Amino acid sequence: MGKKSGTYRYRPLPTEVPLTSNEPFIQNKTLQGLSLRNVAVSVLNPKGKPIITHRMDMIFTHFGLSGPAILRSSQFVVKALQKSGVNKVVVSIDSFPDKKEEALFEHVKEMVRSANKKAVKNVLKGLVPERYLLFLLQKNNIDEDLPSANLSHDKLRSFVKDLKRFEVRVNGTLPIEKAFVTGGGVSVKEIHPKEMSSKIVKGLYFCGEILDIHGYTGGFNITAALVTGRLAGLNAGKESKRNEE
Numbered sequence: 001m002g003k004k005s006g007t008y009r010y011r012p013l014p015t016e017v018p019l020t021s022n023e024p025f026i027q028n029k030t031l032q033g034l035s036l037r038n039v040a041v042s043v044l045n046p047k048g049k050p051i052i053t054h055r056m057d058m059i060f061t062h063f064g065l066s067g068p069a070i071l072r073s074s075q076f077v078v079k080a081l082q083k084s085g086v087n088k089v090v091v092s093i094d095s096f097p098d099k100k101e102e103a104l105f106e107h108v109k110e111m112v113r114s115a116n117k118k119a120v121k122n123v124l125k126g127l128v129p130e131r132y133l134l135f136l137l138q139k140n141n142i143d144e145d146l147p148s149a150n151l152s153h154d155k156l157r158s159f160v161k162d163l164k165r166f167e168v169r170v171n172g173t174l175p176i177e178k179a180f181v182t183g184g185g186v187s188v189k190e191i192h193p194k195e196m197s198s199k200i201v202k203g204l205y206f207c208g209e210i211l212d213i214h215g216y217t218g219g220f221n222i223t224a225a226l227v228t229g230r231l232a233g234l235n236a237g238k239e240s241k242r243n244e245e
C-alpha cells in the first residue's frame, strides 16, 4: 500500500455503527433505553449547519446513541472525526420535523397559557415521551410541578429550542466489529470493473467489503458483495484456466 496506507482510501472504517458520547446524561444513563420515533437527526458541521439529516427512529443507550437514524448518520460522524483537530461532532435531534420552531413555540405557549394553574409536566404530557419531557424540563431549569402560569417566556423558548434542536456531542463510534458495514478499503480506481481484477497486482481479485464502496443498510452492501463476488470468482476462474493451458 506504500505511501497511501493509513489514508482514508485504504483504512477500513466503521459505517452504520452506533455513536459514543461523554455527555453527562449519557454517562449517568439518564435516558438509557429511551426511543424517539420519527425524529430528524442531523450531523452538524463546525459552523452548526447540517451535513446530513435522516428522519427515522433512534434510541439513547448506555454508551451513546443508536437506532436507524443514528446508524444511517454515523458515516458522516466518522468522516468528520477523521479531520485533524476534531474530537467531537454535534448531532442534533428534532422531535418535530414537520413544525417550524416559531410555530412550535406558539403551539406550546398556547398549551401552557390555557392551562393556567396546572403543573407544567401535566400540561405538556404527550408532547414527547414522558422521560424525555422530564429530562428537557430539568435541563432547562423548569420545575416539573411549576404552575403553567408561572413559566417564564425565556425558559419556554429554550425548552422549545431543545424540542427542535437538542444537541448531543458525540466523540466516536463503537468498534468496527460492531459496525453493520465497513467503509474504506481498496479504491475502485485501482480495479478493472468488468473483471474485479487489480490494476496493480496481476492475478489478484477483489469483492465485497474489502472494496472502498459502501451504502446504507437495506440491501445495497449485500447486492454489491454478491455482484462483485460473482464477477471476481468467474474471472479469477477464467484466468486460472488460461494459466493452466
Ligand SMILES: Cc1cc2nc3c(=O)[nH]c(=O)nc-3n(C[C@H](O)[C@H](O)[C@H](O)COP(=O)(O)OP(=O)(O)OC[C@H]3O[C@@H](n4cnc5c(N)ncnc54)[C@H](O)[C@@H]3O)c2cc1C
Residues within 6 Å of the ligand: 179, 180, 181, 182, 207, 208, 209, 210, 216, 217, 218, 219, 220, 221, 222, 223, 225
Ligand atoms: C448485523 C449486520 C446487518 C447488516 N445488514 C445489512 C443490510 O440490511 N443491508 C445490507 O446491504 N448490508 C447489511 N450488512 C452488511 C453486509 O452483510 C455485508 O456488506 C456483506 O455481507 C459483505 O459481504 P462480504 O462477502 O464482503 O464479507 P462477509 O460477509 O463479512 O464475508 C467474509 C467471510 O470471510 C470469512 N473470513 C474472514 N477472514 C478469513 C480468513 N482469513 N480465511 C478464511 N475466511 C475468512 C468470514 O468468516 C466471512 O464468512 C449487515 C451486516 C451486519 C454485520
